[in-house]
Amino acid sequence: MKTPREILLERHQTAATKLDTIRQEVVEVAADVNRRKQPVCELTFAAALANAIRLSFLELIWPCRRTWTALAAVWILIFIFNFSQRDKLELAARKLPPPSPEAVMAWRQQERLLAELIGSSGTGDAEQRKIFLPQPRSEGCMGNFFMT
Amino acid sequence: MLVVAEREQLPVPQAKAGEPEAWDILFRRYQLPLYVYVFELVHDEQTSLDLVQETFIAAVRHIGDLRDDAKFGSWLFSIAHQKCLQRWRKQSREEVLLDEIPESADESENNPDDLLIRQEQEVEFMNLLDQLPLPQRSVLLLHFVEDFSLEEIAGITGAVVGTVKSRLHYAKKSLRKLLEEKE
Numbered sequence: 001m002k003t004p005r006e007i008l009l010e011r012h013q014t015a016a017t018k019l020d021t022i023r024q025e026v027v028e029v030a031a032d033v034n035r036r037k038q039p040v041c042e043l044t045f046a047a048a049l050a051n052a053i054r055l056s057f058l059e060l061i062w063p064c065r066r067t068w069t070a071l072a073a074v075w076i077l078i079f080i081f082n083f084s085q086r087d088k089l090e091l092a093a094r095k096l097p098p099p100s101p102e103a104v105m106a107w108r109q110q111e112r113l114l115a116e117l118i119g120s121s122g123t124g125d126a127e128q129r130k131i132f133l134p135q136p137r138s139e140g141c142m143g144n145f146f147m148t
Numbered sequence: 149m150l151v152v153a154e155r156e157q158l159p160v161p162q163a164k165a166g167e168p169e170a171w172d173i174l175f176r177r178y179q180l181p182l183y184v185y186v187f188e189l190v191h192d193e194q195t196s197l198d199l200v201q202e203t204f205i206a207a208v209r210h211i212g213d214l215r216d217d218a219k220f221g222s223w224l225f226s227i228a229h230q231k232c233l234q235r236w237r238k239q240s241r242e243e244v245l246l247d248e249i250p251e252s253a254d255e256s257e258n259n260p261d262d263l264l265i266r267q268e269q270e271v272e273f274m275n276l277l278d279q280l281p282l283p284q285r286s287v288l289l290l291h292f293v294e295d296f297s298l299e300e301i302a303g304i305t306g307a308v309v310g311t312v313k314s315r316l317h318y319a320k321k322s323l324r325k326l327l328e329e330k331e
Binding site for chain 2: 001002003004005007008009011012013015016018019020022023025026027028029030031033034058059063
């Protein structure tokens with residue numbers, strides 16, 4: 001015959017190793033807390049900084065370690081995805097065949113045409129600006145007449 | 149058979165003074181009972197380990213708030229209980245604690261050893277324990293694992309002594325009834 005306590009404790013005895021690890025970690029925290037209580041002049045700046053980092057890690061990061069790990073994993077995945085996409089684009093650009101002479105010709109023709117169009121509109125503007133220069137009324141009218 | 153008959157001398161003042169060795173002794177003493185209590189409430193190993201760790205860290209940080217050193221055990225369990233409640237609130241399962249029981253218990257049943265279980269009934273006992281409503285299970289575990297007094301259990305669970313008494317009575321009654329039925 002066993003008491004309920006005996007049954008319950010025996011049933012969870014397997015967790016003892018993990019609990020020992022937890023205990024050791026928390027005892028270290030207790031030691032840190034104790035050290036922090038000591039006079040500040042005894043601590044160097046580096047030691048204080050290390051303590052602060054360690055404590056903030058234990059109090060902020062460690063309790064939510066699974067969340068932080070998941071976030072880190074997501075960031076790593078995003079980074080890998082971006083990196084692989086960039087590689088693919090570069091490869092695709094490199095793998096493109098050189099344009100055919102016909103396409104180059106057509107492209108240059110288009111360019112020329114565009115340049116002409118822009119050039120003509122540019123001269124047109126210049127001419128118009130000339131036209132609207134202040135002139136005596138009679139000359140202006142005559143000028144307009146001859147231009148049209 | 150004695151459960152936790154006499155209150156042992158624990159190095160609580162030394163822990164208050166910040167001695168890591170004292171903390172080691174205290175945690176060594178309570179780690180398994182605390183884990184049993186939390187596990188039997190949450191039924192998840194990793195969550196239970198996390199909650200035990202959080203409880204220990206909170207104890208280190210707030211040991212200054214403990215007025216009566218003799219109540220270290222119940223104080224530690226009350227932290228664990230609060231951590232469990234916080235976890236449930238996060239998971240929106242507050243309703244599990246809402247089933248109240250009328251306060252009408254007799255004065256007997258103060259000894260956790262009055263319920264002895266045969267070896268072939270152990271699995272059955274654990275299954276029956278899981279079937280109990282959470283408030284009853286919580287009270288029963290505190291009673292079985294650490295033999296806390298009704299006042300201490302009331303302090304841990306935040307219920308009044310009368311409610312604790314009735315919960316314990318009904319929990320033991322249902323457990324005994326279920327065990328008898330299985331025989």
